Amino acid sequence: MPAPMAEPLLSGRSLRLWAGALVVAALLILVEGNSGLDVWMADAMFDFHTHEFPWQHAWLTEHFGHGTLKVLLTGLGALPIAAVVWDALRRGRALTPWWRLRVRLLALCTALIPLVVSLLKRASHSHCPWDLERYGGYQPYYRLLEHIPRWVEAGHCLPGGHASSALWLVGLAVFWLPHDARKAATVAGWALLFGGLVGWMQQLRGAHFLSHTLWSMWIAAAMLLALLAAHRAWLRTAHAREAAALQRIAN
Structure with a gap:
């Protein structure tokens, strides 16, 4: 049950x-993906x-961008998860309530944003540019909302997975909320x-279209907003239960 002064990190209006x-x-992004811009x-x-x-x-795009940078970002992303685990092992004595909430939200961003992007990518039929006939590959090109015949092999390239290794950083915003x-x-x-820059390096390699990176960015922002909305809803429910309990005591 939250403390009496607990408040949501984002107002309902925001x-x-x-x-x-x-x-x-x-x-x-839908318009962009169905235009000729990609x-x-x-x-x-x-x-x-x-x-x-x-x-x-x-070297910049493959060895550094796709290799070294991804490893560094993945290692950095493990830190908030490790902090949450450490706090749990210490039974809540490692972090103050202020830090605990925000580190947990950041850890959720670290885990959920790449996971959601990966799951959507696995279900996607869109191909990477280098797989297309136009660029020396073997698959035809279809725009985002075009019907893809069943005989076309799934491309599993949308949204851009590599960008998600950096997009969890959007969760850092919670450390400035709500003040x-x-x-x-x-x-x-x-x-x-x-x-987006990390995704852009993969676009230079022919690994993704612009719309693939834009959808990853959108998913990251949507996941952060969903977590903030979930926290707000949890607070409202907890406060309502607390008020009901106090009312029963008063009666």
């Missing part, structure tokens, strides 16, 4: 505003003379941009 922004963002950008990254993506095996919502939004924005 939740509604950000939810509306996410709906608009989803519509814009292919136009992939064309710009592909060398039609050598029939390859010049950045596919470059400085503007700074929290700034932190979340920079985290999304960083995740």
Whole structure:
């Protein structure tokens, strides 16, 4: 049961505003994914003379971006999970309530954002650019909302999985909530941009389209908002139970 002064990290009005922004963002990504922008950008990254993506095996994009950076981010993401486990082993004596809530939310972002992206990717029929006939592969290209015939092999490439190794950083925003919502939004924005940059390096390699990265960014923002909404709902339920218990005692 929360303390009497416990408050949600995000107000109901802010939740509604950000939810509306996410709906608009989803519509814009749908438009982008069904326009020619994905292919136009992939064309710009592909060398039609050598029939390859010049950045596919470059040190920056493959060895650093796809290798070293991912390992570093995964290791960094293990820290909040380890902190939650340590606090549990210490029976709540390792962290103060203020830190415990926020570290738990960050740990959930660390675990859930890559997991959700991975599960959606496994269910996806969209192909990576380098698998397409246009770029030397063997599969036809279909836009996001186009019907894909059953005979076409599933591509499992949407959303962009690699970007999610960085997008959990969006959870850092909770450390500025509720006292400085503007700074929290700034932190979340920079985290999304960083995740987008990680995804961009894979686009240079021909591993993803722009829409794949944008959907990963959207999922990360939606997961953070869902966690904040869940915390708010939990507080309301707990406070209602506390009030009912006090009312029964008074009667």
